[in-house]
Amino acid sequence: MKFTLSWLREHLDFTASIEEITAALNRIGLEVESVENQAEKLSGFRLAKILEARPHPNADRLQVCDVAAGPGYEKVQVVCGAPNARTGLHVVFAPPGTYIPGSDMTIKAGQIRGEASGGMLCSLRELGLGEESDGIAELPEAVVLGQPYAEFAGLNETVIDISITPNRGDALSVYGIARDLAAAGLGHLKAWLAEVVDGQGPSTIKWKIDHADACPYVVGRLIRNVRNRPSPAWLQNRLKSVGLRPNSALVDVTNFLLMDIGRPLHVFDAEKLSGDTLSMTLGHGESFKALDGNTYLLSDQDLIVADEGGVQSLAGIIGGAASSVSNETQHVFIESALFEPVRIALTGRRLGIHTDGRYRFERGVDPALVLPGLEAATKLILDLCGGEASEIVSAGRLPEWQRTARLRFEKLDSFGGAKLQADEVVETLEHLGFTVAARDAASVTVHVPSWRHDIAAPIKLDPSPTLDDNVAERAAQSVKLVEGERDLIEEILRIRGLDEIVPRPLPEFTGKADQSVMAKRMASRRARHLCAALGLTETIGFSFVSTEEAALFNETSEKLSLLNPIAVDLSHMRPTPLINLVKAWHRNEARGAARAALFEVGPGFSPSGQATLLAGLRAGETARRPGARAREYNLWDVKSDLMALLDEMGVPSEAVTVSRKVPPYFHPGKSGAVQLGPKTVLGYFGELHPQIVREMGCSGTLAVFSLNLDAVPARKVKKRQAPEIPSLQPIHRDFAFIVDKKVDAQDLLKSVRGVDRNLITAVSLFDVFEGGNLPDDKKSLGLEVTIQPLHTALKLAEIDAVAEKIVNIATKTVGAELRQ
Incomplete structure (x- = not known):
């Protein structure tokens, strides 16, 4: 929002310097973006x-x-x-x-x-x-x-540009800024009153509203026999000083009042309209050529102003070229209306139209200015262009905007951190336009001014089958009272000066910390550090991806689609951070990178909820070194990463099992799921499905893993004791078992580990063989078993007894046969 000091003086008597004004604006929450001297610029x-x-x-x-x-x-x-x-x-x-x-x-x-x-x-x-x-x-x-x-050109002015937050539509006018500065003590606000123009005869054009939810109220007036001409110098200079291009007197009047008092208006060339009625209705697939020269396709979500000939304006956003005024215009019809802000915002966003009118309507305009704004425009047009004004015509009714808010004085200190006298509080509110409805020693109740939509805003609660209408209404009223009080506290604090708020530390936590939450945080931190130690680089990506990318890694759901995405390719909640890692590798690969080792900790979303995931990716070739050639990363590399992470988080490899129940985006034959018991899935590892690799624009093998940090049990903190280090040498024995192809190696490993937990300290799979002399439905699994005597050396007979038990349990549990 731009304004000049001379324009500000039209509404505010002040002697403050430019430095004092900018300091006050920042202090009351109207952040100054820039101060520019146009004479210096030119x-x-x-x-x-x-x-x-x-x-x-x-x-x-x-x-x-x-x-x-x-x-x-x-x-x-x-x-x-x-x-x-x-x-x-x-x-x-x-x-x-x-x-x-x-x-x-x-x-x-x-x-x-x-x-x-x-x-x-x-x-x-x-x-x-x-x-x-x-x-x-x-x-x-x-x-x-x-x-x-x-x-x-009258441009030797100082122009101030301020940033307006979305809730402060009332500050999108020079008068609104003057009102705030006056409340902050920087001058005296001049009263603004529109001069009422008596209409001469009826208007030949009337209004009709088809959708009161989109446009509750509209007024208009016909002005006959005008002479459109260039605006006088004072008006042109006003507009040019804030970056608006003068057009003609009729258009410049509407732009002036938009900036001056915050009232959007529109003028139609009355002779270009068909019939005697302008309707506020919804579009239904029409093509509409706007004043910006572009043609837009309208839908039933777009509010339009239409006559018998078709669309004449996209309501609240932009006028139409067909009914625009020109130097030949003799009769004009002025529109002043209220529109539902959300509909204006959605239409403008869908069509990509950015106008000053849309900017104000979607933030909320002052409903009490609908009629005065029309009167002010009429007076200016008559003064500049001559003509005769008709009587005012209207449709609908002005919505009930009146509401109250209550402030308890002690809350200013307990909630806002400011100790102020009650009289000072009330005086500040009155300067901002609030009027006192009731007051006692402890509180004040005020009427909220029409231009402050953000104060004690109406509360809408979702209907609940468990609440009757009276209960819901009382609940909404209770919420409104609380929010209204906080809004008033905010007003007092900002006018007093946001920089006057004394920082207070949060109260010291004296309760018992949630040990499970603390344990999960520590586990996540340890996992990050270990990933870095394993040579992985941490990335941080958006939690949003495109719908197409989400579909590759999971079934998409309407529950996870964003209603208002910040970009087309960020329209869906990501099912896994793996998507971001694959995209990062694609960018690196396109720039000639030979390898990547990445990880990210972040949310993954599904229709059933959200989980904290640690995802990792290794792609490209391993580094060359003496005695070893470079090779592509594979599933064993990422399995090693995942198992190291679980061990660091207190879940040893012996406690987990590996199954083939992996998501469809993994390679079906080169992947696995790591489980804790039959139901708890901790994570997955393996190669990404080749088809998905191609769809994501990559090449080669992508080895990835994913760990659900929420599913990992909290690490049990035990009192550490000095480990018992055996003085005897361990014994290693290899076994080769012939089993059915359908047998999982994990089942064989699990059964062998349980033979003698005092002696058998490790069991690992070192070979899987198929073909050769083996039947087609059989495979050979090679196991290395570590037998660790603790106190006395084992005799050969004792070792043979353990080996016999291993063979027997393998035969009994999975039908294994010792390979000769």
Whole structure:
């Protein structure tokens, strides 16, 4: 929101300096983005006259102009390519050394196609004040040569640009800013009242509202026999000072009131309308050509203003080219309406239209200004363009915006951290436009002004079958009272000064910490550190992916689709961080990276809820080293990562089993699921499915793993004792068992581990063999068994007894046969 000091003075009597004003704005929550002196920005540009324009001897489209630009520049030769450059024309001249803001360049003297050029003749776009044009700016004849252009155009102003939060639609006007500054003690607010214009006869155009939920109230007025012309200098300068381009008096009036009091308006050329009724209705597939020159396809979600001939305006957002006013316009119809903010926002967002009107309507405009805004526009148009105004016509009714809010004085200290006298609190609220409805020693109840939509806003509760209407209404009223009180506290604190709020530390926690939560946090931290130690680099990605990417890694669900995504490719909650890791590898691979080792800890989403996942990826080739060639990463690399993580988190490899029940995005024959018991799945490891690798734009093998940190049991903290280190050498025995192909090696390992837990300390699979002399339905599993005697050396007979038990249990549990 931009405004100038002179415009601010129209509504506020003040003596404060620019520094004091900007400090106050920041203090009350209207953050200053920039302060710009337009005269400094346009320094160097001066008024000039083309004494003679003649064709360039070496270029058909260029002219050589002799220019007079006041003292020091009585006659300067300038080469110009503008088609409208001609003898006698008054122009804007930029001498050498002038910075051109519209082109981001500094003018230098030089030669153009063999002819000297000592400056530049400028368009308004090059001054940063207008849009693209085919020629240079043309000025009136009665100008003083050499006068600074900023002084001539009335642009020697200081412009302040402030940032407005979405809840402060009331501050999107110069009057609204003046009201806040007055409440902060920086001046006296001048009263604004619209002069009522008596209508002369009925209007030949009337309103009709088909959808009161989208437009509850609209008023309008016909003005006959106007003469549209350029706006006077004061109005043009007002608009140009805040970056708006003057158009014509009729359009400039609506733009002025938009910025001045925050009331969006629209004017139709009445002679271009068909029939006698304008309807507020919904679209149904029409094509609509707007004032911006673009054509939009409308839907039944878009509110339109239509006559018998079709769409004439996209309500609250942009007018139509078919009914736009021009210099030939003689009769105009003015619209002033209220629109439902969410519908305006959704339509503008869907169609990609950004206008000042939409910006204000979607944040909420002052409902009490609908009629005064129309009166103010009528008076200005009559003053500038003449004509006769009809009686006002309307449809619908003004919504009930009146509401109250209550503030308990002691809450300012307990909740807001400020000790203030009750009279000071009430005075501040009154300066902001609140009026006292009731007051006692402990509290004050105030009427909320019409322009503050964010104070004690109506509460909508979802209907519940367990609540009757009276209970729901009481619940909503209770919530509204609490929120209204907090809103009032915020108003008092910001007007007093946000920088005056004394920081207070949170109260010291004296209760018992949730040990399970603390344990999970510590486990996550240890897992991160171990991943780094394993050579993995941590990444942090969005929790959103495209719907197509989510579908590759899981079934998509409407529950996980975003209603308002920040981008098209971020429209769905991600099922796993693996998607982000694969995309990161794709970008690195495209830039010639030979390998990647990445991990991310973050949420994964499913229709049943959210889980904290640790995902890892190894892609490309391993590093070359003496005695070992580079090879592609495979499932054994990531299985090793996953098992190391589980061991670090207190889950030893002996406690888990590996199954084949993996998600479909894993390779069906080169992956596994790690389980704790028959039901608890801790994670997965393996190679990504080749089809998904191709769909994601990658090549080669992608080895990945995923660990559900929420499913890992908390590590039990035990008192550590010195480990008993055996003094005897362990014994290693290999066994090869022939089993059915359908037998899982994990079942065989589990049974062998249980033979003698005092002696057998480790069992590992070292070989899987199929084919050769084995039957087609059989395979050979090679196991290494470690037997560790503790106190006395084992005799050969004792070792053979353990081996016999191993063979017997393997035969009994999985039908294994010892391979000879």
